[in-house]
Amino acid sequence: MLFSAIKPMGVSFGEEPFDDQHFIYEPKWDGVRILIHKQGGRIEAYSRSGRAVTHKFPELQDAISAIKTHSAILDCEGIVLRRNGAPAFDDFMYRDRISQLGKINRAVHTHPVTFVAFDLLYTDREHLNEPLVERKKRLAAVVDSTPVLMPTLFVEAQGKALFETMKERSMEGIVAKRKSSMYVPDTRSSEWLKIKHVKSIDVEILGYRMDPFELVIGLNFRTVKHKPVGVVAEGITAADRAWFVAIAAPLVMGKEGNTQKMEPRLCCRIDYLDRTDMHQLKMTTFRGFLLDKKPEDCVWHY
Structure with a gap:
């Protein structure tokens, strides 16, 4: 199990925050899933897909002494914190994207990574079939909190309060996990639920499809203009469709396939609940056309 790729256990979507004594609740960190393997003085990191990424994060060497057991596999979220204390997804993606050694070494100081550990899969034996609460106890006992590696905080039973606290701190939301849940790699568990705050963003309209009717939406990034970032259909009324x-x-x-491609001249506002690593917006809802908005002002929020 050590130093071999493991596809982590996934989470399902939850609709509303809830209180339940059978659950614990963690912050939803805005980063990327990383599994850390350690044995003696050797430490390695793997992405969700099993890609070896140790070379991208030299600061991992500082995490060895923070893991107080000879061997361990930690399930973590890699994040980069900004000065306001909130994680910035694009900052971590910058670290994941660069490959030149000089840039990596500079980024250790300009975009320092913290690995937030939320599960323990292995020490001297596997812990996958132990209840989550037992794995949490083990995690707290074997990981010291440092700038590079720290166990995530969690609360019991009080999901609604943590959800509101995360909203105040501009965090994504929370993850609710049943205390008795086992760890099953490469599955999406209904016992782990991510519950996110709705986010709004102004987007440009790059095209549309008629059957069913949906708008193809885009955003401007620092290096890419008019990038398609998804579609929106929910919330569009018959009157909206006819006017558009x-x-x-x-x-x-x-026309490209079933899409009518358009000049980026019109904008609209949408809500979304999730986005992929490539900035594709998911679970979108149309809120209205923006007749006075300039398409070049529809930019990704860094």
């Missing part, structure tokens, strides 16, 4: 099709006709540049 009439006003969009002169802007159509051609």
Whole structure:
């Protein structure tokens, strides 16, 4: 099990925060899943897909002494904290993207990574079939909190209060986990639920599809302009659709598959609950057209 790729246990979507004495609740960190393997003086890191990424994070060497057992496998979230104390997803993705040694060494100081550990899969034996609360006790006993590695905080029973606290701190939301849950790699568990705050963003409209009707939406990034970031259909009324099709006709540049491609001249506001590592927005809801918004002002929030 040590130093071999393990696909971590996944979470399902929860709709609303809730209180339940049979659950613990953790902050939803805005980072990337990383599994850390340690044996003696050797430490390695693997991505969710099993990619070896140790070389990208030299600060991992400082985590060896923080793990107080000879061998361990930790399930973590890799994050980069900004000065306001909130994690920044794009900052971590920068660390994951760079490969030149000089840039990596500089980034250790400009974009320092913290690995937030929330589960313990192995020490001198596997712990996958132990209840979560037992794994949490073991995790607390074997990991010291340092700038590079720290166990995540969690509360019991009080999910609603933690959800509101995370909202106040501009965090993504919470993860609710049943205390008795076992760890099953490469599965999406209904006993682990991520519950996120709804986020709003202004997007440009890059095209549309008629059957079913949906808008193709885009954003401007520092290095990429007019990047498609998803579609939105929910919340669009028949009146919205009729108005849009009439006003969009002169802007159509051609057809690609079942998509009418458009000049980026129109904007709208959407809500979304999730996004992928490549900034694709998921679980979107249309909120309204923005007639006075300039498309170039529809940018990703860094």
